[in-house]
Amino acid sequence: MAAAPSTPLLKDELDIVIPTIRNLDFLEMWRPFFQPYHLIIVQDGDPTKVIKVPEGFDYELYNRNDVNRILGPKASCISFKDSACRCFGYMVSKKKYIYTIDDDCFVAKDPSGKDINALEQHIKNLLSPSTPFFFNTLYDPYREGADFVRGYPFSLREGAPTAVSHGLWLNIPDYDAPTQLVKPLERNNRYVDAVLTIPKGTLFPMCGMNLAFDRELIGPAMYFGLMGDGQPIGRYDDMWAGWCTKVITDHLSLGIKTGLPYIWHSKASNPFVNLKKEYNGIFWQEELIPFFQSVTLSKEATTVQKCYLELAKQVKAKLGKVDGYFNKLADAMVTWIEAWDELNPPKGAITTTNSPAVKSK
Numbered sequence: 001m002a003a004a005p006s007t008p009l010l011k012d013e014l015d016i017v018i019p020t021i022r023n024l025d026f027l028e029m030w031r032p033f034f035q036p037y038h039l040i041i042v043q044d045g046d047p048t049k050v051i052k053v054p055e056g057f058d059y060e061l062y063n064r065n066d067v068n069r070i071l072g073p074k075a076s077c078i079s080f081k082d083s084a085c086r087c088f089g090y091m092v093s094k095k096k097y098i099y100t101i102d103d104d105c106f107v108a109k110d111p112s113g114k115d116i117n118a119l120e121q122h123i124k125n126l127l128s129p130s131t132p133f134f135f136n137t138l139y140d141p142y143r144e145g146a147d148f149v150r151g152y153p154f155s156l157r158e159g160a161p162t163a164v165s166h167g168l169w170l171n172i173p174d175y176d177a178p179t180q181l182v183k184p185l186e187r188n189n190r191y192v193d194a195v196l197t198i199p200k201g202t203l204f205p206m207c208g209m210n211l212a213f214d215r216e217l218i219g220p221a222m223y224f225g226l227m228g229d230g231q232p233i234g235r236y237d238d239m240w241a242g243w244c245t246k247v248i249t250d251h252l253s254l255g256i257k258t259g260l261p262y263i264w265h266s267k268a269s270n271p272f273v274n275l276k277k278e279y280n281g282i283f284w285q286e287e288l289i290p291f292f293q294s295v296t297l298s299k300e301a302t303t304v305q306k307c308y309l310e311l312a313k314q315v316k317a318k319l320g321k322v323d324g325y326f327n328k329l330a331d332a333m334v335t336w337i338e339a340w341d342e343l344n345p346p347k348g349a350i351t352t353t354n355s356p357a358v359k360s361k
């Protein structure tokens with residue numbers, strides 16, 4: 001097992017958010033890389049179940065009772081019985097950066113056989129600029145041993161601040177149910193040694209399994225849409241967040257990167273269960289994508305919250321006719337921003353603080 005870096009980068013500026021319904025034994029494998037960081041565990045499902053966390057990790061844990069206690073009626077915007085609940089962890093964090101990972105994701109090895117410190121690579125991705133305005137054909141120009149290629153405008157070489165780092169997965173790929181059913185044995189064994197900026201004006205399917213972001217730059221846009229219990233759709237929470245986030249980062253001239261780091265995704269969820277969850281999403285997305293491609297935000301939308309509220313209005317106006325669910329989702333988007341601002345008042349604002357989470361050492 002590789003030794004973690006001596007002085008962990010952003011040790012006190014980054015929280016690791018884990019949505020879970022099970023004991024977190026998977027942390028043993030991540031211990032060298034994760035132990036120095038604070039964890040925010042969002043326990044989904046039955047709040048009376050006790051989630052075991054390995055000794056030695058510094059964490060806070062929130063179950064549904066905590067979500068309801070802290071948010072009151074606004075808890076309605078946080079999904080139940082779906083990994084989308086993880087976004088509650090983004091809201092209660094006080095740190096500048098977030099890394100979120102699923103509990104069936106393990107340390108992968110690079111082609112040389114070395115353990116991949118996924119967190120370290122995400123931090124590198126976030127701390128170096130993105131190039132959304134002009135594509136660099138030699139991939140990440142800020143990486144050791146690479147640069148901007150001939151013809152790349154010098155006026156654009158400062159790049160843009162990076163808001164999101166989207167990592168990938170070896171072994172079980174994040175396929176939708178139809179693809180999973182057709183290719184049950186397919187495994188992703190291809191390690192591509194590259195980090196790319198997703199060009200401005202291009203949407204992408206954001207997976208929440210191995211994802212990091214700058215909470216201060218883009219946090220309020222990272223609402224993982226209403227899924228799970230009582231909802232007509234599932235497994236589109238991260239997709240929704242990714243589409244909203246991308247139109248907002250484009251508008252605010254921020255960047256999103258995808259590629260390294262890889263994690264090892266250990267198990268495939270049930271494709272038949274997934275098909276039921278995804279069914280509506282598979283045809284709704286044929287209307288959602290043109291909607292997001294045509295979204296325009298006003299010049300008055302200068303903050304993520306203002307962008308997000310403008311977006312929520314357009315969702316209600318233009319997607320409500322696709323299905324009544326989008327009216328509910330648009331309302332939940334507004335509730336999410338209200339809850340976010342309540343828990344994250346501008347610095348210096350006086351507020352009544354909610355009682356703290358169940359803290360465990």
Ligand SMILES: O=c1ccn([C@@H]2O[C@H](COP(=O)(O)OP(=O)(O)O[C@H]3OC[C@H](O)[C@H](O)[C@H]3O)[C@@H](O)[C@H]2O)c(=O)[nH]1
Pocket residue numbers: 018019020021022044045080081082083084085101102103104174207208209235236237238267268269
């Ligand atoms: O009701 C639930 C079910 C699961 N979780 C936690 O969410 C994480 C993902 O669960 P799992 O690995 O079983 O699902 P996948 O199909 O592999 O995940 C993909 O689809 C759902 C998400 O978008 C996810 O990011 C995708 O990768 C895991 O930590 C479970 O413990 C839950 O909180 N509630």
Ligand SMILES: [Mn+2]
Pocket residue numbers: 102104265267268269
């Ligand atoms: Mn999984």
